[in-house]
Amino acid sequence: MSRYMSARFEKLEAYVPGEQPQDMQYVKLNTNESPYPPAPGVLAAVNAGEIGRLNLYPDPEGRALREKLAERYGVEADNVFLANGSDELLSFAFMAFCDGERPVAFPNISYGFYPVYANLYQVPYTEIPLKEGFILDPADYCGLHRNIVIANPNAPTGRAVPVQGIEEIVRTNPDHVVLVDEAYINFGGESCLPLIQKYGNLLVCQTFSKFRSLAGGRLGFAVADQGLIADLEKIKYSTNSYNINRLTAAAALATLDSDSYYADNSRKIQENRAYTRLELNKLGFETIPSLANFIFIRCPQVEGGALYRALKARGVLVRHWDRAEISDWLRVTIGTREQMDIFLDRIREILKEAG
Numbered sequence: 643m644s645r646y647m648s649a650r651f652e653k654l655e656a657y658v659p660g661e662q663p664q665d666m667q668y669v670k671l672n673t674n675e676s677p678y679p680p681a682p683g684v685l686a687a688v689n690a691g692e693i694g695r696l697n698l699y700p701d702p703e704g705r706a707l708r709e710k711l712a713e714r715y716g717v718e719a720d721n722v723f724l725a726n727g728s729d730e731l732l733s734f735a736f737m738a739f740c741d742g743e744r745p746v747a748f749p750n751i752s753y754g755f756y757p758v759y760a761n762l763y764q765v766p767y768t769e770i771p772l773k774e775g776f777i778l779d780p781a782d783y784c785g786l787h788r789n790i791v792i793a794n795p796n797a798p799t800g801r802a803v804p805v806q807g808i809e810e811i812v813r814t815n816p817d818h819v820v821l822v823d824e825a826y827i828n829f830g831g832e833s834c835l836p837l838i839q840k841y842g843n844l845l846v847c848q849t850f851s852k853f854r855s856l857a858g859g860r861l862g863f864a865v866a867d868q869g870l871i872a873d874l875e876k877i878k879y880s881t882n883s884y885n886i887n888r889l890t891a892a893a894a895l896a897t898l899d900s901d902s903y904y905a906d907n908s909r910k911i912q913e914n915r916a917y918t919r920l921e922l923n924k925l926g927f928e929t930i931p932s933l934a935n936f937i938f939i940r941c942p943q944v945e946g947g948a949l950y951r952a953l954k955a956r957g958v959l960v961r962h963w964d965r966a967e968i969s970d971w972l973r974v975t976i977g978t979r980e981q982m983d984i985f986l987d988r989i990r991e992i993l994k995e996a997g
């Protein structure tokens with residue numbers, strides 16, 4: 643921190659994104675990207691002319707895309723908010739809805755950005771412990787009198803709460819916003835999005851980064867009651883009115899015309915997830931049942947950090963956190979069958995060496 647930076651950021655610890663190494667080709671299973679490229683129609687749409695219009699600002703309202711998403715989810719365009727990745731969406735939501743009088747709660751083991759945004763906006767926060775086996779008990783969140791943020795399925799565990807549990811939380815906290823981060827909803831989970839018709843305090847966030855193979859495009863969106871969306875718009879127009887660039891908007895629109903391509907990819911990922919889990923279980927690993935495009939695993943013989951490093955040395959990148967509660971665990975993105983076979987081979991080599 644230079645002597646010029648505001649003192650209010652003195653204790654702020656920035657989020658540390660997963661490694662994006664530029665030096666060599668890894669089997670990259672560390673940031674939950676899709677192993678599949680965008681659908682052919684997406685490339686065609688972006689190349690068709692949007693590049694030639696980059697001299698012009700994009701539509702600040704993002705009308706075309708909001709209308710298409712609204713149609714998809716059976717809501718109005720005014721129920722849809724677009725952001726530069728769901729990370730930006732989370733940032734806007736924390737800014738809009740949380741403060742000293744409106745503190746926030748989230749699980750103690752969840753997406754690492756939640757406490758970072760709470761600290762950035764100086765919002766008091768409570769971390770609610772997951773139960774044994776990383777299980778989230780909705781009862782812990784009922785009538786909490788705080789804003790609530792829940793990733794469902796949760797990251798990095800992959801466990802999901804049934805919609806009924808989410809509804810209980812939303813119903814029993816009518817005076818607070820319940821943000822459900824559904825970044826991984828398209829890998830076998832059930833979305834709580836239809837509940838927005840019934841509850842004005844539910845904010846459902848999704849992203850094009852994982853299921854829709856568009857992590858590099860940066861697009862997240864929220865669906866909620868028009869009141870919450872208008873609040874987010876106010877923050878957006880006070881921060882960056884043109885937050886969705888032209889190329890991303892064109893790519894995202896085209897993405898929504900290739901449903902079967904993405905559904906196929908998701909089916910393959912779910913098959914590879916079951917396969918990988920089974921193989922790891924055969925090797926004696928502890929694995930958490932996952933409804934996401936990753937699995938959370940623990941090796942009984944090799945400590946988490948050591949296993950992460952041994953895999954990296956063999957060209958396979960996974961995610962590990964230096965946090966006591968989960969330092970023995972690794973989060974492994976589910977890639978293609980070929981990638982998972984390389985990962986499993988390297989695991990077998992490492993176990994053999996460890997004796």
Ligand SMILES: *Cc1c(COP(=O)(O)O)cnc(C)c1O
Binds near residue numbers: 823825849851861
């Ligand atoms: C990946 C992820 C995000 C961020 O997604 P972007 O749209 O790429 O910013 C948000 N929440 C969770 C739980 C995630 O895993």
